[in-house]
Amino acid sequence: MVSVQTTIGEFHFDNCLMNAAGVYCMTREELAAIEQSEAGSFVTKTGTFKERKGNPEPRYADTALGSINSMGLPNHGYRYYLDYVTELQEQPGSKPHFLSLVGLSPDETHKILKDVQASDYRGLVELNLSCPNVPGKPQIAYDFETTEQILKEVFTYYKKPLGIKLPPYFDIVHFDQAAHIFNQFPLTFVNCINSIGNGLIIEDEHVLIKPKNGFGGIGGDYVKPTALANVHAFYQRLKPSIQIIGTGGVKSGRDAFEHILCGASMVQLGTVLHQEGPEVFGRITAELKAIMTAKGYKNVADFRGKLRYFNN
Numbered sequence: 373m374v375s376v377q378t379t380i381g382e383f384h385f386d387n388c389l390m391n392a393a394g395v396y397c398m399t400r401e402e403l404a405a406i407e408q409s410e411a412g413s414f415v416t417k418t419g420t421f422k423e424r425k426g427n428p429e430p431r432y433a434d435t436a437l438g439s440i441n442s443m444g445l446p447n448h449g450y451r452y453y454l455d456y457v458t459e460l461q462e463q464p465g466s467k468p469h470f471l472s473l474v475g476l477s478p479d480e481t482h483k484i485l486k487d488v489q490a491s492d493y494r495g496l497v498e499l500n501l502s503c504p505n506v507p508g509k510p511q512i513a514y515d516f517e518t519t520e521q522i523l524k525e526v527f528t529y530y531k532k533p534l535g536i537k538l539p540p541y542f543d544i545v546h547f548d549q550a551a552h553i554f555n556q557f558p559l560t561f562v563n564c565i566n567s568i569g570n571g572l573i574i575e576d577e578h579v580l581i582k583p584k585n586g587f588g589g590i591g592g593d594y595v596k597p598t599a600l601a602n603v604h605a606f607y608q609r610l611k612p613s614i615q616i617i618g619t620g621g622v623k624s625g626r627d628a629f630e631h632i633l634c635g636a637s638m639v640q641l642g643t644v645l646h647q648e649g650p651e652v653f654g655r656i657t658a659e660l661k662a663i664m665t666a667k668g669y670k671n672v673a674d675f676r677g678k679l680r681y682f683n684n
């Protein structure tokens with residue numbers, strides 16, 4: 373029997389596949405559907421200090437090769453998600469969860485995290501440093517100074533397991549600089565990658581989404597090579613206690629296999645989950661297990677990070 377079980381920090385997951393923040397995670401009903409699916413866990417929609425309506429519609433579009441979105445962090449406010457995961461964790465058989473959070477300023481982020489620290493929630497937090505879609509608010513993790521400052525302050529009071537959701541980086545020097553910062557902190561994981569920010573997709577002569585005159589985060593097939601490169605770059609550079617979650621372009625068992633080969637301990641589904649619904653976890657799990665069986669791997673640790681290179 374092959375196993376797709378995995379761990380992140382102290383948490384055990386029966387399946388290394390789960391949703392990506394932003395997909396199937398806005399309401400309790402959507403989160404319950406992921407909880408009841410074959411997914412190993414769920415991550416909530418990123419909760420902000422106050423609830424948000426987000427950007428004007430249309431703000432998401434599927435394309436033949438993936439998707440574009442400029443949702444603008446619509447959400448019910450962090451307390452809605454904090455209450456739900458705190459409630460769920462007391463239920464027998466509950467999976468461990470990820471609570472995605474960010475403030476619209478460092479001050480708001482600290483207020484939220486101090487509240488989570490003081491709460492009964494015992495699960496993981498994913499601090500979203502990478503949303504490209506809030507007009508006037510740049511992706512935090514592209515500003516290394518601010519990122520370091522936020523993490524420095526967070527870890528003075530936040531003592532529960534916490535990871536960060538990263539934007540894609542595109543330069544080796546940036547991988548080095550980012551890893552140097554992250555290695556200074558007791559992060560449990562980094563999640564690579566959020567959408568590739570501010571792409572533009574055109575049909576006939578028209579943009580596909582309304583916010584920002586059509587600019588939006590790109591997901592799906594377009595982003596898999598960038599996602600794999602980021603997963604592997606951080607797998608090579610981060611201290612072993614910081615695990616990697618791989619997100620981007622996964623629509624088959626083969627894609628999940630490649631993320632794990634690059635070093636991912638858990639793999640998230642975004643665009644494909646939006647397109648196919650929670651049954652997709654069953655399909656991709658079966659495909660991943662078939663590949664593992666064919667290659668003689670019994671569990672994901674057997675091939676995690678074991679990407680092969682040409683001999684130098």
Ligand code: SIN
Pocket residue numbers: 393394418441442443444445446500502503504505506566567589
């Ligand atoms: C959004 O709500 O705009 C997407 C979330 C994200 O990219 O972090």
